[in-house]
Amino acid sequence: MKRLSWFWITICSIIIVIVFVSWQQFGNLSPSSRMLTEKEAAELVQERYQGEVTLLKLADQQYQIELEKQTKLYVIKLDAKSGKILSFDEGTKSTAPRPDSPVRVELPEEELKDIVLSTINGSLVSFEKVDTNQKPTYKAIVNEADKQTTIIVDAASGAILSITSSEIYPPLKTLTEDEVITIASSQVQGKVDDIWLDTEGGQTFYLVKIETNDDREATVQIHAITGNVLSVSWDDHRSDQNGRDDDD
Structure with a gap:
């Protein structure tokens, strides 16, 4: 009888140990027994949707999570115990800067112009605001004696971002009628009866x-820019008159 009692005591002890170990291994880690931490919830969402969690709040055993992916914002509701996604909606991305993002204060235009003209000594032709990679900048064009320079300046810091220059070619000048008459008279002696400007084959004369x-x-025929004599053609009125006299 005493041996039987010890047998049952041993069996009960083994059952108790098995139940305790099972509870430690499975009961404690069961989703229904504890809630996900904020870190676990964020990692779960980021791993699943490949985005960046920007906001995470816990309320009524649900995590409300904002996830940025590329240029879009998504609002996700996650069960804090099971890790189940309860809703997944596209939200509206705020244009307001984040608290940790410094606000860029732009310098006055006149101050930026002074910076440009202190870099290049010339005449400011134009000055306009442009956006380069969402970074406010100004584009200035400055004319010097023989070249034109384009300068890109940072609107917030005043730093010169780029400088490019190109030569300024003077416009081609057309000869005056008096100059053309002088050239023509050096070829043919006589009285100028008429003068006119014409263009043919892209050439002005x-x-x-x-x-x-x-x-x-x-x-x-004289080139209107270079003054080169292109041709001289004759119309002999005297021969025509002699022909008419012979007919008479």
């Missing part, structure tokens, strides 16, 4: 008609 003392007429 003057045509000068001159009557000579022996009753001939010449047309001198």
